[in-house]
Amino acid sequence: MISALRARSRTQQAFVCLVGAALVVLVVLEALNAPYLPVVAATAVAGLLCLTAVVVPEPLFVRGVTLAAATSCALSVVETQLPHRPENTPGVVELFALLLLVTRAARRYPPHKAIVLAALPALAAVLLPLRIADWDENLKNAIALIAVFAVPFVVVLGLCLRLNDAVHTREHEAIRQTERLEYARELHDFVAHHVTAIVAQTKAARFTAAAGHAQSPEDLDRMLAQIERAGSQAMGSMRAMVSVLRDTTAPAATRPPGNLGGLRALTEEFSAVGPPVTLILDPSRAGRRMPPEITTTVHRVVQESLTNVRKHATGAGRVEVSVRMHPGPPDQLQVSVTDDGPGGTATAREKTHGHGYGLIGLAERVEETGGHITAGPHEDGGWRVLAVIPLDPASSA
Incomplete structure (x- = not known):
């Protein structure tokens, strides 16, 4: 509770302290209605224990709710035996605190444990009106109101809050899983590409x-x-990724620009240490800006395909990278990477299924844009990776 209070702004801290002080004063004022000084002290202690149990940390909640509910019940039973009792209020603040304890128990704990923890303050709340001096029809109505309406209401409230917490937890986990997959793809796309070049040269x-x-x-x-x-280059990619992870407000430095110009640098870099690459760009798309998810996906398809050529097509003499408009449905981009390396059965299996996560992440990335990707032997020999990517990923999705 203290750490949560420190995390708030000074205005919020002041407001919480003010509300807490006001509740403590109300508990003391209600306790002064008791005719006997020991009962005044016991009423104040019971009310303060209930307020404290509402805000105690989770590890202390079971002890806090047990002590508060037991003290409240004992005081209510004892006051029924006294000749003089409070005339007007048995402890309204204490009553609301007990109902909040029921809500917290239903919200935070599994059913079998929540039933026990909620039953104790619920019983104390039902017995609380017995402290009043006049036992008439109004007293029976108050007890019925608490037992039939107030307690079930706070139980349902706790269950609704529990469901809301579960939904938020699932959403948070889904977001974190998406981020983990994105970071995994980014690390593989950049680092594995450069490390593979190092391994090939060695x-x-x-x-x-x-x-x-x-x-x-x-x-x-x-x-x-x-x-x-x-x-x-591998170190630079790692440093860029680390900077993104450390500062989520900064743009991802590892993403290619909003056009396909980065493909030429990528193919020239590959040609310097591997078979020569022929790059064919559709003139209508070469210099045009496109959505970043499209250019990023195209860049990753070419990068991962060239990395697989370096890994598996050791006898390849040439590689062709083609990015053009799809001849079939309109507004679709066709990306193909073809090599003339040997396409033996073992190599084909290794390329298709692999031992890593490159093609898996690549397929996920292409499918997120509404496109699809295939990889297999080419009709003229060698191996071909073909991706069809809609130019409007939002409408496709």
């Missing part, structure tokens, strides 16, 4: 050394420079 160097071929200083320096550049 394998090439080891293969050359194992074959007994002496490498010239120029070739060795060029290969090491490519590894260094890929490592620097």
